[in-house]
Amino acid sequence: xxxxxxxxxxxxxxxxxxxxxxxxxxxxxxxxxxxxxxxxxxxxxxxxxxxxxxxxxxxxxxxxxxxxxxxxxxxxxxxxxxxxxxxxxxxxxxxxxxxxxxxxxxxxxxxxxx
Amino acid sequence: xxxxxxxxxxxxxxxxxxxxxxxxxxxxxxxxxxxxxxxxxxxxxxxxxxxxxxxxxxxxxxxxxxxxxxxxxxxxxxxxxxxxxxxxxxxxxxxxxxxxxxxxxxxxxxxxxxx
Numbered sequence: 001x002x003x004x005x006x007x008x009x010x011x012x013x014x015x016x017x018x019x020x021x022x023x024x025x026x027x028x029x030x031x032x033x034x035x036x037x038x039x040x041x042x043x044x045x046x047x048x049x050x051x052x053x054x055x056x057x058x059x060x061x062x063x064x065x066x067x068x069x070x071x072x073x074x075x076x077x078x079x080x081x082x083x084x085x086x087x088x089x090x091x092x093x094x095x096x097x098x099x100x101x102x103x104x105x106x107x108x109x110x111x112x113x114x
Numbered sequence: 115x116x117x118x119x120x121x122x123x124x125x126x127x128x129x130x131x132x133x134x135x136x137x138x139x140x141x142x143x144x145x146x147x148x149x150x151x152x153x154x155x156x157x158x159x160x161x162x163x164x165x166x167x168x169x170x171x172x173x174x175x176x177x178x179x180x181x182x183x184x185x186x187x188x189x190x191x192x193x194x195x196x197x198x199x200x201x202x203x204x205x206x207x208x209x210x211x212x213x214x215x216x217x218x219x220x221x222x223x224x225x226x227x228x229x
Contacts, residue, residue, distance in 0.1 A: 033217075
């Protein structure tokens with residue numbers, strides 16, 4: 001079956017511009033996670049959705065970052081006024097169970113801020 | 115708080131040799147533990163997981179790991195390395211106490227397989 005998909009796969013933007021990253025989870029998966037992978041910080045959690053609600057936003061690094069999920073499905077991570085330190089790979093994962101266990105990862109969006 | 119430590123950011127083995135990647139964890143509750151593999155420019159693929167039950171778990175591609183509570187370890191092994199095993203490997207613990215089950219990852223180990 002179809003896995004988690006993310007778009008775009010690569011994004012190059014200029015400092016100060018806004019970007020939107022999209023995640024399509026596996027159908028029926030109620031939990032959705034965003035992570036960021038960067039050279040200096042490794043893999044770090046950003047935000048967790050259960051359905052359309054985001055009970056844990058503790059990993060968002062600043063108020064320039066926001067995310068939403070609609071219809072219990074697609075999620076969009078938005079970064080406003082991008083900075084060079086936002087350059088990273090943004091990974092989305094979904095999970096079929098509300099009590100966790102396995103997360104299934106998408107291929108990621110590689111963001112480069114010039 | 116949950117945490118994961120992976121010893122050795124880079125490991126090199128010869129083709130056919132034993133692969134041993136180390137992972138130690140800290141958890142305030144019985145942990146859920148995972149190993150993922152990442153090939154270049156790809157996402158994370160689950161190798162194996164431990165939640166409950168048998169402490170020796172077998173995964174894909176001939177990998178296995180043993181949960182040792184007394185040592186707070188979950189080391190990944192493979193008896194015989196193959197060139198295709200070259201990748202980056204991440205150990206993770208699920209943040210069960212928070213109720214979100216988000217992953218806390220180790221810093222990763224890059225495995226190089228020498229011909």
